[in-house]
Amino acid sequence: MFATLDLDIRPGSGIxxxxxxxxxxxxxxxxxxxxxxxxxxxxxxxPEDSATTPVILHLRPHLxxxxxxxxxxxxxxxxxxxxxxxxxxxLRYKDTVISSSAEPLVRVHVSRTFGxxxxxxxxxxxxxxFSFDDDGVNEGFKGGITHLxxxxxEVKRIFIRQKSVDGEERDALDEVLPCPIMxxxxxxxxxxxxxxxxxxxxxxxxxxxxxxxxxxxxxxxxDLGPPSRVHHKEDERMTIHSPNxxxxxxxxSTDYFYNYFHHGVDFLISGQTHVVRKIIIHSNMxxxxxxxxxxxxxxxxxxxxxxDEDDSPPRKHFYEKFETIRRFLSPGxxxxxxxxxxxxxxxxxxxPNSSTRLYGYDGVILExxxxxxxxxxxxF
Numbered sequence: 001m002f003a004t005l006d007l008d009i010r011p012g013s014g015i016x017x018x019x020x021x022x023x024x025x026x027x028x029x030x031x032x033x034x035x036x037x038x039x040x041x042x043x044x045x046x047p048e049d050s051a052t053t054p055v056i057l058h059l060r061p062h063l064x065x066x067x068x069x070x071x072x073x074x075x076x077x078x079x080x081x082x083x084x085x086x087x088x089x090x091l092r093y094k095d096t097v098i099s100s101s102a103e104p105l106v107r108v109h110v111s112r113t114f115g116x117x118x119x120x121x122x123x124x125x126x127x128x129x130f131s132f133d134d135d136g137v138n139e140g141f142k143g144g145i146t147h148l149x150x151x152x153x154e155v156k157r158i159f160i161r162q163k164s165v166d167g168e169e170r171d172a173l174d175e176v177l178p179c180p181i182m183x184x185x186x187x188x189x190x191x192x193x194x195x196x197x198x199x200x201x202x203x204x205x206x207x208x209x210x211x212x213x214x215x216x217x218x219x220x221x222x223d224l225g226p227p228s229r230v231h232h233k234e235d236e237r238m239t240i241h242s243p244n245x246x247x248x249x250x251x252x253s254t255d256y257f258y259n260y261f262h263h264g265v266d267f268l269i270s271g272q273t274h275v276v277r278k279i280i281i282h283s284n285m286x287x288x289x290x291x292x293x294x295x296x297x298x299x300x301x302x303x304x305x306x307x308d309e310d311d312s313p314p315r316k317h318f319y320e321k322f323e324t325i326r327r328f329l330s331p332g333x334x335x336x337x338x339x340x341x342x343x344x345x346x347x348x349x350x351x352p353n354s355s356t357r358l359y360g361y362d363g364v365i366l367e368x369x370x371x372x373x374x375x376x377x378x379x380f
Contacts, residue, residue, distance in 0.1 A: 044057075063078070098113055282296070322366065337358055
């Protein structure tokens with residue numbers, strides 16, 4: 001027995017529980033609690049360039065969700081197979097049923113509901129358009145089609161996008177325009193080595209500066225709210241690489257992490273002083289071992305200014321390849337790296353690309369996957 005999928009359509013805004021502009025991380029988190037409605041979810045992306053190309057979620061059989069490449073925000077919603085009964089889908093517009101498995105949506109009903117629009121193979125309105133093509137098979141106007149046949153053409157797919165500001169149709173590769181669902185989310189994180197991170201937020205003039213050795217756990221709670229999880233540091237394996245021979249196994253044993261999964265950031269906090277010791281920024285690269293554990297935090301790595309009057313120092317971004325960032329940090333020879341396998345801590349778990357490499361520089365460590373993408377930045 002399939003549960004009926006009952007969805008309200010909001011042109012330019014969303015459909016049902018899905019709101020345009022929502023992050024990929026948040027949508028998949030929602031889907032984890034709706035497995036009775038969406039038992040089959042397929043994630044599609046370009047493994048060679050997952051930092052910048054769109055991600056598509058296929059919620060079989062009715063929904064396709066397209067997310068923008070850079071900020072991983074819900075850009076376009078496609079509703080299809082409207083008469084597929086497993087599960088049945090009901091579409092409403094302003095509390096009125098416009099489509100169901102028993103009553104198909106046809107061209108004349110669209111016109112009656114949404115009013116006049118420009119002629120064409122599709123019926124396009126601000127924030128929504130209706131297609132009579134079934135997954136790429138052209139069933140639009142054909143030679144010799146009668147007026148009655150045009151009126152009764154069945155809608156095969158419905159697309160929902162943001163309404164354009166200037167009247168121009170937005171491209172599928174454009175980033176999502178800022179909207180209320182983004183309020184309070186990090187829009188950019190400027191990483192300053194040996195200092196900390198400057199966080200900017202959507203729809204807010206607030207600039208939050210988190211500084212290593214100064215910002216406290218209480219400051220983080222006040223500025224970012226309570227963390228998603230407080231995790232006490234247990235992994236001391238990296239201390240074997242410390243040049244300080246006096247380091248004991250007990251040093252740092254009381255340290256703890258503030259995990260902000262919904263911001264894509266971790267903070268390691270001293271158990272003695274409760275001051276930030278390290279900051280970890282996550283890129284949420286599809287296909288990487290940590291994909292979907294954290295939301296993408298769109299970071300920028302800031303370099304040294306050319307002089308005291310330089311107010312625009314050079315920066316490298318999360319979507320740039322490691323080779324470019326490496327030359328930015330250290331123009332000399334390639335430094336040696338450490339191999340990290342994220343599945344070593346778990347039994348009976350395998351991932352196609354479970355290994356990453358750690359590259360250490362003065363004040364920062366980069367974790368890099370096999371596609372030469374920086375998946376995490378660790379600032380200390």
